[in-house]
Amino acid sequence: MVVFERVQKTYDGRTLVVEDLNLAVRRGEFLTMLGPSGSGKTTTLMMLGGFEQPTNGRILLEGQAVERLPPERRDIGFVFQNYALFPHMTVADNVGFPLRYRGIRGAEAARRVAEALAMVRLDGLGERRPAQLSGGQQQRVALARAMVFKPKLILMDEPLGALDKQLREHMQIEIRRIQQQLGITMVYVTHDQSEALTMSDRIAVFNDGRIQQLSDPVTLYDRPENRFVAGFIGDNNTLPCEFLGSENGLAFVRMKDGTRLAASGPAHPARSDLTVSLRPERLGLDDAGSAENRIKARVLDKTFLGDRVRLTLEAFGTERLVASLPAAEGAAVLPGRDVGMAFSAADCRLLAR
Amino acid sequence: MVVFERVQKTYDGRTLVVEDLNLAVRRGEFLTMLGPSGSGKTTTLMMLGGFEQPTNGRILLEGQAVERLPPERRDIGFVFQNYALFPHMTVADNVGFPLRYRGIRGAEAARRVAEALAMVRLDGLGERRPAQLSGGQQQRVALARAMVFKPKLILMDEPLGALDKQLREHMQIEIRRIQQQLGITMVYVTHDQSEALTMSDRIAVFNDGRIQQLSDPVTLYDRPENRFVAGFIGDNNTLPCEFLGSENGLAFVRMKDGTRLAASGPAHPARSDLTVSLRPERLGLDDAGSAENRIKARVLDKTFLGDRVRLTLEAFGTERLVASLPAAEGAAVLPGRDVGMAFSAADCRLLAR
Amino acid sequence: ADPLSVMSFGGAYQDAQRKAVFSAYAEETGRAVSEQEYGGEIAKIKAMIDSGNTTIDVVDVDAPTLLQGCDEGIFETIDWEKIGPKSEWLAGTTSDCGVGTIVYATVLSYDEDKLEKAPTKLADLFDLATFPGKRGLWKNPATNLEFALLADGVPSQDVYATLATPDGLDRAFAKLDTIKDQIVWWEAGAQAPQLLASGEVTMTTAWNGRIFNANKEGRNFGIVWDNQILDSNYWVIPKGAKDVEGSLAFIRFAVEPKVLAGIAKYIPYGPVRSTAAAEVAPEDARNLPTSPANLTTSLTLDNAFWADHGDEIRKRFTTWLSN
Amino acid sequence: MWLPAYATRSERLCRLAVVLFAFAVLAFLIGPLFVVFPLSVSKDPFFTFPIREYSWRWYADFFQNARWMHSLVNSLVAAAASTLIATFLGTLAALGISRPGFPARKAVMALMISPMIMPVVIVAVGAYMFFGSLGLTNTRTGLVLAHAALAIPFVVVTVLSALSTYDSNLSRAGASLGAGPVSVFFAVTLPLILPGIVSGALLAFAVSFDEVIVALFLTGADQRTLPVQMFSGIRDQINPTIMAAASLLTTVSIALFVLLNLIRRVKRA
Amino acid sequence: MQIAGEVTMTQTLSLTSSASAPNLRAALRRAERPGRLGALALALPALLFLIVTFAAPIGLFLTTAVRNPEVRDTLPQTAAALAGWDGDGPAAPGEAAFAALLADLTRAKEDNTAAALGKRLNYESAGMRSRIMSVVRHLGNFKDGALAPQFAALDPVWASPDLWAIIKRNAAPVTPYYLLTAVDLQQDASGAITRVAEDQAVFLGILGRTLWIAGLVTGATLLLGFPTAYVISLAPARIAGFMLLMVLLPLWTSLLVRTTAWVVLLQTDGVINQVLLALGLTTEKLQLMLTRFGTVTAMTHIQLPFTILPIFSVMKSIPEGQMRAARSLGAPPFFAFWRVYAPQTLPGVTAGCLMTFILSLGYYITPALVGGPRDQMLSNFIATYINRDLNWGMAAALAGLLLVMTLSIYLLFLRLVGAERIKLG
Numbered sequence A, B: 001m002v003v004f005e006r007v008q009k010t011y012d013g014r015t016l017v018v019e020d021l022n023l024a025v026r027r028g029e030f031l032t033m034l035g036p037s038g039s040g041k042t043t044t045l046m047m048l049g050g051f052e053q054p055t056n057g058r059i060l061l062e063g064q065a066v067e068r069l070p071p072e073r074r075d076i077g078f079v080f081q082n083y084a085l086f087p088h089m090t091v092a093d094n095v096g097f098p099l100r101y102r103g104i105r106g107a108e109a110a111r112r113v114a115e116a117l118a119m120v121r122l123d124g125l126g127e128r129r130p131a132q133l134s135g136g137q138q139q140r141v142a143l144a145r146a147m148v149f150k151p152k153l154i155l156m157d158e159p160l161g162a163l164d165k166q167l168r169e170h171m172q173i174e175i176r177r178i179q180q181q182l183g184i185t186m187v188y189v190t191h192d193q194s195e196a197l198t199m200s201d202r203i204a205v206f207n208d209g210r211i212q213q214l215s216d217p218v219t220l221y222d223r224p225e226n227r228f229v230a231g232f233i234g235d236n237n238t239l240p241c242e243f244l245g246s247e248n249g250l251a252f253v254r255m256k257d258g259t260r261l262a263a264s265g266p267a268h269p270a271r272s273d274l275t276v277s278l279r280p281e282r283l284g285l286d287d288a289g290s291a292e293n294r295i296k297a298r299v300l301d302k303t304f305l306g307d308r309v310r311l312t313l314e315a316f317g318t319e320r321l322v323a324s325l326p327a328a329e330g331a332a333v334l335p336g337r338d339v340g341m342a343f344s345a346a347d348c349r350l351l352a353r
Numbered sequence C: 001a002d003p004l005s006v007m008s009f010g011g012a013y014q015d016a017q018r019k020a021v022f023s024a025y026a027e028e029t030g031r032a033v034s035e036q037e038y039g040g041e042i043a044k045i046k047a048m049i050d051s052g053n054t055t056i057d058v059v060d061v062d063a064p065t066l067l068q069g070c071d072e073g074i075f076e077t078i079d080w081e082k083i084g085p086k087s088e089w090l091a092g093t094t095s096d097c098g099v100g101t102i103v104y105a106t107v108l109s110y111d112e113d114k115l116e117k118a119p120t121k122l123a124d125l126f127d128l129a130t131f132p133g134k135r136g137l138w139k140n141p142a143t144n145l146e147f148a149l150l151a152d153g154v155p156s157q158d159v160y161a162t163l164a165t166p167d168g169l170d171r172a173f174a175k176l177d178t179i180k181d182q183i184v185w186w187e188a189g190a191q192a193p194q195l196l197a198s199g200e201v202t203m204t205t206a207w208n209g210r211i212f213n214a215n216k217e218g219r220n221f222g223i224v225w226d227n228q229i230l231d232s233n234y235w236v237i238p239k240g241a242k243d244v245e246g247s248l249a250f251i252r253f254a255v256e257p258k259v260l261a262g263i264a265k266y267i268p269y270g271p272v273r274s275t276a277a278a279e280v281a282p283e284d285a286r287n288l289p290t291s292p293a294n295l296t297t298s299l300t301l302d303n304a305f306w307a308d309h310g311d312e313i314r315k316r317f318t319t320w321l322s323n
Numbered sequence D: 001m002w003l004p005a006y007a008t009r010s011e012r013l014c015r016l017a018v019v020l021f022a023f024a025v026l027a028f029l030i031g032p033l034f035v036v037f038p039l040s041v042s043k044d045p046f047f048t049f050p051i052r053e054y055s056w057r058w059y060a061d062f063f064q065n066a067r068w069m070h071s072l073v074n075s076l077v078a079a080a081a082s083t084l085i086a087t088f089l090g091t092l093a094a095l096g097i098s099r100p101g102f103p104a105r106k107a108v109m110a111l112m113i114s115p116m117i118m119p120v121v122i123v124a125v126g127a128y129m130f131f132g133s134l135g136l137t138n139t140r141t142g143l144v145l146a147h148a149a150l151a152i153p154f155v156v157v158t159v160l161s162a163l164s165t166y167d168s169n170l171s172r173a174g175a176s177l178g179a180g181p182v183s184v185f186f187a188v189t190l191p192l193i194l195p196g197i198v199s200g201a202l203l204a205f206a207v208s209f210d211e212v213i214v215a216l217f218l219t220g221a222d223q224r225t226l227p228v229q230m231f232s233g234i235r236d237q238i239n240p241t242i243m244a245a246a247s248l249l250t251t252v253s254i255a256l257f258v259l260l261n262l263i264r265r266v267k268r269a
Numbered sequence E: 001m002q003i004a005g006e007v008t009m010t011q012t013l014s015l016t017s018s019a020s021a022p023n024l025r026a027a028l029r030r031a032e033r034p035g036r037l038g039a040l041a042l043a044l045p046a047l048l049f050l051i052v053t054f055a056a057p058i059g060l061f062l063t064t065a066v067r068n069p070e071v072r073d074t075l076p077q078t079a080a081a082l083a084g085w086d087g088d089g090p091a092a093p094g095e096a097a098f099a100a101l102l103a104d105l106t107r108a109k110e111d112n113t114a115a116a117l118g119k120r121l122n123y124e125s126a127g128m129r130s131r132i133m134s135v136v137r138h139l140g141n142f143k144d145g146a147l148a149p150q151f152a153a154l155d156p157v158w159a160s161p162d163l164w165a166i167i168k169r170n171a172a173p174v175t176p177y178y179l180l181t182a183v184d185l186q187q188d189a190s191g192a193i194t195r196v197a198e199d200q201a202v203f204l205g206i207l208g209r210t211l212w213i214a215g216l217v218t219g220a221t222l223l224l225g226f227p228t229a230y231v232i233s234l235a236p237a238r239i240a241g242f243m244l245l246m247v248l249l250p251l252w253t254s255l256l257v258r259t260t261a262w263v264v265l266l267q268t269d270g271v272i273n274q275v276l277l278a279l280g281l282t283t284e285k286l287q288l289m290l291t292r293f294g295t296v297t298a299m300t301h302i303q304l305p306f307t308i309l310p311i312f313s314v315m316k317s318i319p320e321g322q323m324r325a326a327r328s329l330g331a332p333p334f335f336a337f338w339r340v341y342a343p344q345t346l347p348g349v350t351a352g353c354l355m356t357f358i359l360s361l362g363y364y365i366t367p368a369l370v371g372g373p374r375d376q377m378l379s380n381f382i383a384t385y386i387n388r389d390l391n392w393g394m395a396a397a398l399a400g401l402l403l404v405m406t407l408s409i410y411l412l413f414l415r416l417v418g419a420e421r422i423k424l425g
């Protein structure tokens, strides 16, 4: 549906904000662009919307290059971070705005507006001004306005950034519902990993103007492809190691103090700069289960986090390691003591860079 | 060290922003005031700092009433939410500012400033202006400035509110380290429960100008005294119930559909308006363990959250219930199916109000 | 015919002209007069001519403007045949490009209601001992230097010769120095009576017509005619005027003895045409600078002198003011 | 508000003194605007207090005197024309300047603002000479052009500040919804910056309506504006009709000012 | 097919090489050009308008400060005849020069240009005007034969070289005369630059006075404006809004009306004196009108809003927490204000003071109506030179002086504050 081909973008002629973007958005999917601030997400979206020109490369929309197409002719719905509702128009006029420029007027337009407002559950608020609505309602109006002309593609730039947590979670579900109900293709930008994990079919993780990994949420979490992705999504312990070899699909590595661990990851990593990455919650107390790796560690500190306990451990010589245990399980662990920990090879990712 | 005695405060003469505050801060402790926006935390801190006068009641500092003492004579360090660094002075001048009014000048002052900057790990940045520092660095300067004159008491009003998550967690550890190292008494305001749980010796939960509960973090989480505290700290399922009676220190309740549950809580709750409160992560799959309560529930929805899976369940007839399981454990659960859940009586709190 | 456009100095002077001249002209010829006013700036006239669209047919100018404008050729040459015999005009009030109309005087004036003892001669202006208080003077070296020398005893016929010498100039400034810190300077004609009215000064130099008018409004200002300095106004036709013949006809009408004399009824400015003097009503003639009783010690302003030396003297005057 | 709750006694005293001082300064600012009123109803033709007798003669003179009326009309026409020009050009310029990527913004801004700070005499004499060579002195066109130049910075500044609070995402939103650049401007941008344009236009009008020096140089008798009439009134023939004129002007400007602020307040509420 | 293939080739090439910085910049410029031009096109009409109606007129006017067309245009033959004459000698030039002058003046009389020439030469030496004009008036009386004696008969100075030297020197198309005069310098007969005589040295004094008055006004507005802005920034919103209206209101009333008002207030029988007398604060009426005090007071009144507004907007932006922080750190009230608050208002103080200083430099109306002779500023002299003397050169030179001062402070303003920060109301 949308294809980015070797797209580059610079604002100042010196630094590339988008370095080399190749990405194909599938029809009907919910694709999220996730990344830290300044990683080029908004820029990418703006290029797709037609508000910025790529410095190099091509963008294809339904197979057609769109460089020359001004935004108003792209037929893409856009929901902006601060909604960009027209404050001088009523809600109905806002939502009816795109219809005006598509020759839809009168009763037909009114019907479509009412339909769109009903879709976002705002029936009856058409005569209000945006300023008379709550943040969440404004968000819905923006959504209705971007949908009312039935675009094939809707872009959203951190649409929930300004809402509080509860409302945000509620709107996540709503948006997902509408997207699935109408079968629209959506490209969604956020820097909130849990939002991305919750909503998306696929997630493109951005950093430094590049896509670091593009996959579905579970793969992204369980099998990050590099250290950035591992660190950005979920908590993570990153420990330097040396590659020993692989066997039966398992990789074997040696830690600084010589401990041998079984890890998952690429079969023949070429780089010398290697680490293993361990999620705190995948570290368990050694309960003689089936985990491939067992280590001894000293408990340095224990912090209570409500439902969980965070342990700061010293292992593999002088490495720091954070583990997160269910509060009940961690109750018995005491700072200053040694403790046995276990984790599976699948949870121990061998990563380069 | 600090005692609030029946303190009341109103700004407009009509509503009491602080209703009846009684609180004793112990020497050397890290006491956090936690509560939602508008609950009177800042007001309380301002009264202690000398910026507001209590409408009623007394505040004692080291046993002395301080109503008449202007802020500059209280010798209390104060870290403000937006740091309130002096933008026209260098970092060193900012930190040296309080020394000037304590007659410390020249080499001695320089030594103290350097010491304070070293303490917050900002050595060598003394000649910068605040605007040239990152948010986290500015926060450290504010901290150094509030410490440099060795006050016995430091007050902090949401000092980390403006920082991003990673930095915030880092600074939490730093502040806690410095507090323990110097043995300073700290009164800390936040509305972030995880921050409060991580850092504090004791937490005072504020709501509507009253302290709802004052205890250490584990007690607060595990044994909330009322529904507000239970709901405010950690996630929570709140379900209406009826009190049947208590036995062996356990309370028994009946749910809407007649299910009987064992719960913990006060022995003879007088109120009719009772609920049980269940934390999502304390709900486990029924593994035939030792939990007192076992129920059947229908899985309505399952959301992937990275390390965990969130289940939306229907139980006790038509009640909604949220459970949070480790991702591995939850993998087998499928939406639409029924599932057995279990939880202990200790995790099922019977609460009034 | 289009109305004839006439520009004059406004104020009471133009009011008098309107009553005595313009309305009579309109009545007699059927051609209306459209009035304009200005502050006497030659730049205004020149700008109009330079813009190539001379919309004004006749202008009333003062003597320096006549001199400068005539030299620069921005006025039409007057065909005296169509005006009248030059010989009827006072000496020095005819010119190739202008026709003299009235004579006015710069005189010493005071408020009779406020002073117990009235000044009688120009020298009293400099006599702070007898007449303490502020003096109002025109902020211009012209007239003041003359007054200074006159008060210092220089006979009127020698004033300009003296002023042309450095010593004479020094002498004039020295005389002014004696009252310098008591001087309040005025710039526009209307300010002088205002200074008297507001009690700002005990006496002031002023244009006699302005004093007369103030008295008509219920003031009681006195005039010292001794050593009055005379100057005259002229009718000129700016270059490029649309209807030169019409303008000449108007000027001819305006200086007809009867008409010209009529002005004195409204403002005490004397006609420069000798045949007109006779037409002035005796009760008005008393107030004219040109009435013989007032003329005994008068001095006529030498505009050529000021054209040659004005620049230098004005600079000196400015420096002198600032110190 | 006036005082923090923690103020000490001496601080309170100081603060009280400063507040009184500030109100004195405000009185100094406002008071002189009103002294013209009593004089305008004094019968005396001189500006003297105390007033001996009251009369409306000067107002009558103002309204009956063709010259005053003529100059009033001249002022209104010239101000309206230069307001139109300045508002049109200034708004366009502000739209351009506010765009990202506007070349040499600083230099252009410096030039655009400079009529505001340039000594008016220099502007007046320059225009007098230059327009003279084009035959534009003593014409209303010349006056209008010069006034428009003086007024442009006021429009540019106010429209720019209106644009600075304008969220350019609104234009983007408009485009993404299918409206072309011109439609977006008229449907979205213009209505939102209209208050800025209106206050810019009001200021432009005030600049021209109040301007004396340029008008002194550029107008002949036929184009003489009200301020010029007043100026020569004060200088040459002290005549309380100018007090009547001044009182009327002040009344009108106070009324306009109050109206403008009421509109703003209503808009905000 | 082949052509298409080539296109893709070059495209790929440009893609691969685009990583290098210069190419990147070029690509960027290409991508941005339409936007830049569009933005410029919007501002262009106003820019052109300002250049034509504002910048060009001022520029042209300023050039008259050095233009010297009178001798060149009116006396071309004389100038040519004098070209070879050694002006330093003790003798007047030969007969040829007299003949040329006569011929030139004959033409000048027809063209009516003699007066302008006379006026111009009169600047250099008083009396030149009447000498030239008397020659012109006597043109018909000249007889054949030696001209020098006939000229000398009209005025003996024609026999001396000084006068001829002046004509020769001013045959040049440009003259430093006006500029030099504007700073009280002159070129003597030998061409050396010297100070003018004490009693002719006016302009530096006026320049100094202009700066001094502007400085006084700036100081006064700051003194009055700072506390006022401070109080407004402290006041509760409603009262502050009202106070701001009081500050803005004068800006809306006619400058002329305000100046008139000061005339009424300041005159000897005016309101202030009446009040002072009534209160018994003085027994004698004070001279306020037409004095420096009056001028500065009226100008201060007019400029005060320009100083208050920027200071206020900066004060408004200083968080209240700043003072709290200072107090909590141990600073007593006054020190907290002086060391923490006051320095942070500096940007506003700078903006307000520079703006007031710039605007004060150009005052004309107020000094003209309220000031005495010692309070007239550069603008007043510029206007006088035009209106009364038609001396464009002098006016332009003084305008140049005023402009240089104004622009240098404007540049300082742009550097320290920036044009974007100017706000109205």
Ligand SMILES: Nc1ncnc2c1ncn2[C@@H]1O[C@H](COP(=O)(O)OP(=O)(O)OP(=O)(O)O)[C@@H](O)[C@H]1O
Pocket (backbone or CB within 6 Å): A011, A012, A017, A035, A036, A037, A038, A039, A040, A041, A042, A043, A044, A191
């Ligand atoms: N109009 C612009 N001109 C110059 N630089 C820009 C512009 N817009 C963005 N940038 C820069 O480009 C980089 C990427 O910006 P972008 O807005 O695409 O990031 P983002 O991923 O959306 O970040 P965020 O999560 O903060 O919105 C940043 O370094 C930003 O400073």
Ligand SMILES: Nc1ncnc2c1ncn2[C@@H]1O[C@H](COP(=O)(O)OP(=O)(O)OP(=O)(O)O)[C@@H](O)[C@H]1O
Pocket (backbone or CB within 6 Å): B011, B012, B017, B035, B036, B037, B038, B039, B040, B041, B042, B043, B044, B191
């Ligand atoms: N200076 C003041 N004048 C009037 N009311 C005030 C003032 N300061 C605070 N309040 C009111 O007092 C109540 C408590 O405010 P306070 O600032 O103490 O809350 P808080 O717990 O610090 O909230 P937050 O988490 O938002 O900072 C709020 O309703 C607030 O509106």
Ligand SMILES: [Mg+2]
Pocket (backbone or CB within 6 Å): A041, A042, A043, A157
């Ligand atoms: Mg973004």
Ligand SMILES: [Mg+2]
Pocket (backbone or CB within 6 Å): B041, B042, B043, B157
């Ligand atoms: Mg708070």
